[in-house]
Amino acid sequence: MSGKGIRIEGLKKRYGEGETAVDALKGVDMQVAPGEVVGLVGPSGSGKSTLLKCLGAVIDPTAGRMTLGNEVIYDDGWKVRDLRALRRDKIGFVFQAPYLIPFLDVTDNVALLPMLAGIPNGESRVKALELLTALDVQHRARAMPSQLSGGEQQRVAIARGLVNRPPVILADEPTAPLDSERAMAVIRILNDMARKFETAIIVVTHDEKIIPTFKRIYHIRDGVTHEEAGEGREFE
Ligand SMILES: Nc1ncnc2c1ncn2[C@@H]1O[C@H](COP(=O)(O)OP(=O)(O)OP(=O)(O)O)[C@@H](O)[C@H]1O
């Protein structure tokens, strides 16, 4: 991906039809430059997860346009033939819940994606361990997910979202189960990733600890976004 990061124009999403239809997104405009981490905040039910799922090609938008890098991926219909490849190669997800694979240990949960992308197993595990170390869970590398605390599981899930160095990272409440020191560590890693790999990152959050770190914030309410300057507070 070169150049443009993420661009969303006039994005709409309607769930269902007729009287029970819900207009979750009513024309969202948003732009994230390569190397930028933006916050997306808004009340429960305002459309945050819906926006991330559309951008991540997990659900179909109803109308609008989305561009990743120089590629238009959606323009009143998907422009990409292989959505699985798009999700696998271009987008790193960090969800609200960790969704680890219960029968793989911590290292293999993270190493699975590079393995699926054709990187040799040993090399994939080295990449996994690097990120587990950066996220301070390397001491649990051989544990099974059920043996971890909630915060440890979330850090493993974050490592998995970052391991393929995707050009776009979509994080839905990534710091919710973490204490403030670990939440800041996650934000630091996301900022480092963004800078080092020119990643465009959207972080959905309610977390008062991390909101002051964003330079730009999109507020979403009733399916419409408004942009605002954040504090962009530095952290070492
Ligand atoms: N699969 C679905 N079918 C019908 N309506 C849905 C579906 N998913 C979400 N909605 C509705 O769309 C609106 C936006 O939901 P969404 O999950 O995007 O909100 P959110 O901002 O992520 O909220 P939260 O902060 O609670 O996670 C809500 O009114 C919700 O009830």
Ligand SMILES: [Mg+2]
């Ligand atoms: Mg949500």
